[in-house]
Amino acid sequence: xxxxxxxxxxxxxxxxxxxxxxxxxxxxxxxxxxxxxxxxxxxxxxxxxxxxxxxxxxxxxxxxxxxxxxxxxxxxxxxxxxxxxxxxxxxxxxxxxxxxxxxxxxxxxxxxx
Amino acid sequence: xxxxxxxxxxxxxxxxxxxxxxxxxxxxxxxxxxxxxxxxxxxxxxxxxxxxxxxxxxxxxxxxxxxxxxxxxxxxxxxxxxxxxxxxxxxxxxxxxxxxxxxxxxxxxxxxx
Numbered sequence: 001x002x003x004x005x006x007x008x009x010x011x012x013x014x015x016x017x018x019x020x021x022x023x024x025x026x027x028x029x030x031x032x033x034x035x036x037x038x039x040x041x042x043x044x045x046x047x048x049x050x051x052x053x054x055x056x057x058x059x060x061x062x063x064x065x066x067x068x069x070x071x072x073x074x075x076x077x078x079x080x081x082x083x084x085x086x087x088x089x090x091x092x093x094x095x096x097x098x099x100x101x102x103x104x105x106x107x108x109x110x111x112x113x
Numbered sequence: 114x115x116x117x118x119x120x121x122x123x124x125x126x127x128x129x130x131x132x133x134x135x136x137x138x139x140x141x142x143x144x145x146x147x148x149x150x151x152x153x154x155x156x157x158x159x160x161x162x163x164x165x166x167x168x169x170x171x172x173x174x175x176x177x178x179x180x181x182x183x184x185x186x187x188x189x190x191x192x193x194x195x196x197x198x199x200x201x202x203x204x205x206x207x208x209x210x211x212x213x214x215x216x217x218x219x220x221x222x223x224x225x226x
Contacts, residue, residue, distance in 0.1 A: 042216030
C-alpha cells in the first residue's frame with residue numbers, strides 16, 4: 001500500500017513570496033490533515049479535512065495560509081505572502097474517516113529567507 | 114490547558130541496552146494513545162498504540178505501558194539498535210471520538226554503537 005505522498009520535499013523562498021505544497025493521501029482515507037512542525041517541536045495541526053470539507057481550521061493563520069481539497073483526494077496548502085517564521089516542515093497526514101491513527105507523509109521542508 | 118508532555122528531551126543509550134521513553138498526559142478522559150517515531154528528514158511513523166482499557170501492549174521489540182493512576186505512559190525498546198535513533202512522540206486525541214492529535218515536544222533517542 002502506497003503511503004502519503006508530498007511534494008516538493010524542499011523549498012527555499014524569500015519572504016513575501018508565495019509557495020504551495022501538494023499532498024496525496026493514502027487511497028481510501030477520507031480524513032486529511034496539514035501540520036506545521038517547527039524545529040525541535042511536535043507537529044501542530046493547521047487544518048483538517050473530511051472528504052472535501054473543512055472540519056477544523058482554528059489554528060490556520062487565514063490571513064496568509066489557505067488550503068483546499070476540491071475533489072476529496074489530493075490537497076494543496078498555500079502560503080502567501082511567506083514570513084520568516086513560516087520556516088518549518090509541513091507535514092500531511094491521512095486517516096480512515098475520523099480515526100485517530102494518522103499516517104504521515106515525508107514532509108516539505110520550507111526555508112524562508 | 115490539557116496537554117501531552119515528555120519528561121526527558123534527550124536519551125542516550127548504548128547499542129543493545131533497553132530504552133525507556135516517558136510521557137505524561139493531563140487529560141484523565143483520554144482513552145487512546147499513540148507512539149510515533151520520527152527519523153531525521155522523515156515524517157512521524159506509527160510505532161504502537163494503546164487504549165485506556167489496557168495496561169500494557171507489546172509489539173516487535175517495543176512495549177507500551179499505561180498507568181492511568183498517575184496519567185503516565187512509557188515506551189520501552191528492547192535491545193536498542195542504532196536504527197532506533199530518532200525523536201519519539203506520544204500523541205492523543207484531545208477528547209474521545211475526536212481524531213485530531215495533540216503531540217508533545219518529543220524525546221530524542223541517541224544510540225551509540
